[in-house]
Structure formats: C-alpha cells, structure tokens
Amino acid sequence: MMAWHIGRTEALSDPAGARRKALAKLAALAELDDPEALVVPILLDAILMAESYRGARHQVSFLPELTRNVDALLRELNIHEKAREWAED
Numbered sequence: 001m002m003a004w005h006i007g008r009t010e011a012l013s014d015p016a017g018a019r020r021k022a023l024a025k026l027a028a029l030a031e032l033d034d035p036e037a038l039v040v041p042i043l044l045d046a047i048l049m050a051e052s053y054r055g056a057r058h059q060v061s062f063l064p065e066l067t068r069n070v071d072a073l074l075r076e077l078n079i080h081e082k083a084r085e086w087a088e089d
Helices: 008-013 015-031 035-053 063-088
Strands: none
Touching: 008 015, 015 035, 015 063, 035 063
C-alpha cells in the first residue's frame, strides 16, 4: 500500500477531493484508543493559527506545531490501519 499523502498541488487544485480523502482517513479515528488526545491539540493549534494569521502578512507562528500534531495524528492512523490489515491477512 502506498503512503497516504495530500500534496499542496492536490489540496489547491481539487480541495473537495482532498477533503474527501482526508475524511476517509479520519474515519478510523473512532477505532483509536484515545482519539481526543490526538485531535484536540490539532484543533487548538488550528484555532490559534487562524487567529494569529487573521489580517497579518507574516509567517504563521503556530504552523510548525500544527504540522507536528497533524503528523502525529496521521502516524497513529497509519499504525492502526496497518495493524488492521495485518490482522485481516
């Protein structure tokens, strides 16, 4: 199975398709041990990023932290997905 990824080009050229792809990935959240522990920090970072960027013309200060949290969420979802695939084999 190929690694899951939504690239910048895909997100900009087909935002609806990119959203569908992300929602399909997030469907496994309910199967994780503690999904709130992964999702809440991302939501907080996204809120802070949006608020810090509102009307500004500078680098978003919360983007690196948001990226780390999103990466952690995707890593957990990928681990869960692989474990499920191995259990089915």
